[in-house]
Structure formats: C-alpha cells, structure tokens
Amino acid sequence: MGLTDLKIRKAQPKDKDYRLTDGEGLFLQVNAKGGKWWRFRYRFEGKERLLSLGTYPDVSLADARERRHQARAMVANGLDPSGERKRTKEIKAELKANCFENIAREWHKHMVGNKVWSADHAATILTRLEKDVFPWIGHKPISEVAAKDIRAILDRVRSRGVIETARRVRTILGQIYTFAIATDRANYDISAGFKGYLPPTSKTRKHMASVTDPKELAPLLRAIDAYQGGLVAQSALKLLPMLFVRPGELRHMEWAEIDFETAEWNIPGAKMKMGQPHLVPLSQQAIDVLKEIKPLTGHGRYVFPSTRSFFRCMSDNTINASFRRMGFDSGTIVGHGFRATARTILDEILGFRPDLIEHQLAHAVRDPNGRAYNRTAFLAQRKEMMQVWSDYLDGLKAGAKILPFRKTSKE
Template sequence: MALTDVQAKKAQPKEKPYKLTDGEGLYLQVTPNGGKWWRFKYRIDGKEKLLSLGVYPDISLAEARERRREARNLVAHGIDPSVERKAAKAAKRELQANSFEIIAREWHEHMQGKKEWTAEHATTIMNRLEKDCFPWIGSKPITEVTAKEIKAILDRIKSRGVIETARRALTIMGQVYRYAIMTDRAEYDISGGFRGYLPATGKTRKHMASVTDPKELAPLLRAIDGYQGTLAAQCALKLLPLLFVRPGELRHMEWAEIDLEAAEWNIPAPKMKMKQPHLVPLSQQAVDVLNEIKPLTGHGKYVFPSARSFHRCMSDNTINAAFRRMGFDGETITGHGFRATARTILDEILGFRVDFIEHQLAHAVKDPNGRAYNRTAHLAERRKMMQTWADYLDGLKTGAKVLPFKPLASDRG
C-alpha cells in the first residue's frame, strides 16, 4: 500500500527507528528523537545503496515522490544518483568560489601587486565595487550574471545623475571579466555589450568644457569666490584656475607635498598621468588659499579630505557638482576645463612660450636634443608665468581692463 500524507504526519517516534514504505524504493524513516527522513533504496552495478531525499514535512510526500522519480530515471540510464549529487554539489561549490565578488577582489589584489595604482586609486576602485556592484551581483557566479543585471547597475548609477561614474563602473566590470577570462573562469565579457549604452569617449571629451574668452571667464571666477559650499570645496575651486592641474591631482594633494616657504608643490610620479614627478610653482594667491584652509585640514594627510573621512580625499564629483550648483552646466565648464583655459590664454593673450606652458601642464616636452625635460626645467620662467597668470585672473575678477601683452624677451626665455 502506498503511503499517505496523513500516515506520515501522524507517525510517532518509537524506541527504535522504523520505516513507512511508499513503494519503488521510497520510504519514510522515523527516528527515536522524532525525525522523519525520506530515503530511496536502489541498486546499481549490483550494489544496494541509499539516497537521502530530505526531511518531512519540509519535503512533502509529493516532492519526495518526484525526487524518487528523478533518481529512478538516473538509475535507468546507468547513473548513480549519489555520485551525481556529489558532482552537482562540487560544481555548485566551484561556482560559488567563482562569484563576481571573489574574482573582483582577487583582480583588485592582483592589480595592487603590480604597483600600477596609488593607494587612493585602489581604494576608489574598491569603493565603487562595494557600493555599485557587489550588493546586486557580488554573490552570483560570474558566468551567471545577466545582461539585465549589468544594465540595472548602470541605470541605477545614471539615476543619481553621474554618467561618468556609470562609465567607470562599466570599465571596472569589464576589467574584472577580462581577468576572469585570463584565469579560465569565464568565457566572455558580458559587460562588453554595453559599450555603446553610455556616452562614448568622444562625448566625454566634449564635456571637458572650458572657457577661453576673458569676458566669460571673469564672471566664472567671481562666482567661485562667492561659492557658499564647504571651505574645502571653496578652496579647491579657487586653486583649480590658479594651478590648472588635473582635478584628480588636486583632490589628492597632500600637505607633505607642499612647501609654503618655497612656494612649491612637488607631486610624486605615481600620482601623475605620465608617471613622472611634477613641480608646480605656487603664486602668492595660491599660497594664500592654502594658508586659508591649513587650520582646518593641515593636521591631516590631505589638503582636501572627504567630507565623510579625513583619511580619504575629496570625491571626484565634488568640483563639477559645485559648478552645477553655481549654474554652470557641463557644456560650459568642468574642473578639467581650466587646463584648456590656461593653455589658450597664456599662449594667445599673455604670449608665454608654448614649451613653458606645456611643461607646466605636465605634458610630454622634450628639449632641442630630444631629451625629456626634468621637473625643474625652466623653473624660474615658469614661476614668473604662474604669478603673471594669477595676477591676470585677479584683474579679470575686479573688472580691470586687462590688455593682452607679450612678456619681455627676458621673461620669455
């Protein structure tokens, strides 16, 4: 007689284990402590074996019969259900060991070992993974992450109004996938299908907007002086046009790199795009800005620390977000755009030598013999140029009639 659900439910423990048989090898074993275990007895290769099918009532009678049917089907094809189960569990463990998060952390550690990242950059990468990727796909085997899930991650970031962050997250996911492919844990990069989903590189460069007309630059400089945000953001905004370094270089500025007496900022090679040390002469106006913020952040590592932690530098979105709050959109100006502003005006209006300007922009510049200039090349001339530039900007802000001029021959080197 087949077992009924009522019989299974009412079965009471006895002094010794006993069985309630359902047929075709399936039975319910009732233990002295009241446990009820589904068992399937079968023969394969002439040997009798047992397979556990779960605990009643978690596994109902109907479910136990379905599991028996699946096991009998395997036996009929010469497959041992116990061996098949062990193989499935091993495969599952392997998939779990190859989750997106585990592989991403391994890739991150691998990249740090190559020493191509600064500590700050490594932290930024991991923060993006932990904030935007791991909560949604971290626990999934990397080969089971779907295009829909990748798209959801990008849309979620886009909804915060930070397209550039979405683009960087996509780049990071692509790098994780390529690492997985190189280590034989993925066949292809599923994130690669979204390369055209976000604005392309060309569109990004378009947004590196700059102001090169002095008439348009003047109100922008006055708006910066009147910015009502935090002191750190105010001072960062003031320094950007004065120093025209890359925004990332400014955000990572450390007090240990600043010599206020010598009026110099020595940026170490690992922080520079060209991986060469760079020296930035500081105008008196730049020194004044640094002295303004020093009482607030001078006891810490970064000149412009994060609002959340003095152990991290300012967010990469702080500068451009400040411009948006002042009413300047991405088509008008970005933090990076002051480099083009300085490059144009120093050459076309103030008449400084192009190689002086390019060297101060930390571009690759070579001397007449084809050798790369070192960081102190033309330092005296660049120091004069930076002070002239700062004075010129002051003149624009005050509304003075600043006429184009060409420096004297001695000033132009």
C-alpha cells in the same frame, strides 16, 4: 513491516544512534540528540553506498519513499544517485560563480587591483553596474544573457535622455565580456552587436571651456580674489589656476599629502585618472593659500571639506557653481579649463618646454626609449616653472603688461 507516521513520531532518542527500517534500502536514523534522518542504502558497481534523503518531519514518510523510488530507478539505469547529486551541485555552483554580477565584480576588482582607474572612476563604474545592469542580468549565468537583455538595458538608460551614459554602459559590458572570454567563462561578446545601435553623437569633440587669452584671464583672476563665497571655496578657486590639476584631484586634497618643508603636494595614484602617483610643486603663492586655510580645516582630513561634514571633501559642483555666481557661464570657464589655460600660456607665451608642461599635467610623457618618466622627473625645472607661472598670474591681476603670443614657424 514498513514504517508508519505514528511509529516515526513515537521514536525517541537513545544513548546511541539507531535505525528504523522501512524496506528496499530505506531507513530512518534516529540520533542521540533526537534528530531523524532519512537514508537510502544501495549497491552500485559492487560497492555499498548511502544517500541522504533529508530529515523528518521536513521530508514525510511518503516523500522519502518517492525519493527512494527515484534513486532505485537511477541505479537500475546504471546511474549512481550520489554521483549525480554531486554533479548537480557542481553545475549549480559553476552557474552561480559564472553569473554576470560575479564576473563583473571580479573584473572590477581586477582593474582596481592593477590601478587602471582612479578611485573616483572605479566608484562611477560600479555605480553604473549596480544601477543599470545588475538588477536586470546580474543573477543570470553570463552564457545565458541574450541580445534582448542587452537591448533592454541600453534602451532603459537611453530613455532617461542620456545617450552618452548608454554608450558608456555598452562599453563597460564589452570590457566585462572581454574579461569573461579571457578567463574562459564566455565564448563571445554578445554586446559587440550593439556598437551601432545607439544614435551617433557629433563628431566634433566638445572641449572644456577655458580662458587662454591673458586679457580675458586677468579679470577672471581678480574676480576669484574678490569672491565672497567662503574661505574654503575661495581658497580652492585660488589654487586651481596656480596648480592646474583636475578639479576632482583638488577637491580630494588631504593635509597628509602636503609637505610644507619641500613645498610639494604628493597625490597618491588611487586619486589620479591614470592610476599613477603625481607630484605637484607648490609655489610660494600656493603655500600662502594653504597656510591661510590651515587654521580652519587643518584639524581634519581634507583641505577643502564639505560644508555638511568635515569627513567628506567638498562637492564636485562647488567650483563650477562658484563661477556661475561670479557671472561666468559654462561656455566661458569650468574648473577643468585651467589645464588648457596653463598648457597654452606656458608654451606659447612663457616659452616652457612642452614635455615639462605635459608632465606637470600628469599626461604620459616617455623618454627616448619609450619608458614613462617617474613622478620626480625634471622636478627642479618643474618647480621653477610653477613659480614662474604663479608670478605671471599675480602680474596679470596687478595689471602688468601682457606679453603677446609667440609666433610659430608657420606664421
């Protein structure tokens, strides 16, 4: 006779596991701890096999019989229920592994591991994905993401009035698809069809506002020296034109990176735009600024900590906001603009070799064989250049005679 719910409920554990048979291969196994498991015994290709059908009472007697019926039908049609279940699990696992978010995070980890990006850029990329992409298509297998999904993402970002961000999101999507294709998880880049979808921007590249005329630079330097916004902000403003690094690199300067004995600042590759470590020679003027602020912030990690927490560096808006408070608008100068200032004056007025300047700007400079120079290349010449540059800036502030731009061969 078959089982009944009453008989199953009354079944008590014994010293050893035992079975209650229902018929046609279905039985309930009661283990010594009181657990009750449904099992279906069948033969396939001459071998006896067992298929788990769940536990009682989660799976009722009626449900267990229905599952037995389905399994018997599969066997009758030449299919192995255990094999089909395993195959279904593998398909689900593969779909989960190939969902867009998993592949995107794998791509992001690959780029970070190969030091393609700076730490800040990597964080920005991940934030864009988590904000604008993952909530909408992250759970989908990458092969099931449709054109309408990509269009909806771009339209959503564009609706915030930031077309350039939408362009960058589309670029990120394309890079993820390229990675997926290379790792055999996708056959084509569905985002490629949206290259002309977003409105075009001006073909004229907008350069960072900068001051390249010494006559205009002198009052700006004097205004920085007179700035009353606090020692941390003032010290950062003083160092920026001397070192002409990117503002983000200056904000993240740490005391552990400063070597006062060699007068050098060693920036790790993770903080650099190109992912390569960089060495900045420190002039005597730069050393003096750092020694002045060290009693205030030297006990912490960052040279220029946030006003809210010494565990974070200063805000990315502090430098430009300081210029605005001094009366210089964004069309006149931004923090990044001192790089153009140094590049122009060091070359056209002070006569330093362009390759030395580009190397100090952390741009890719290659030797005659096409190999990139290491961070210590031309260190003696660069130290001399950085000292001359600081002396020149001091001269401008003091009202020294301004040297004219050198005439080029084209003039």
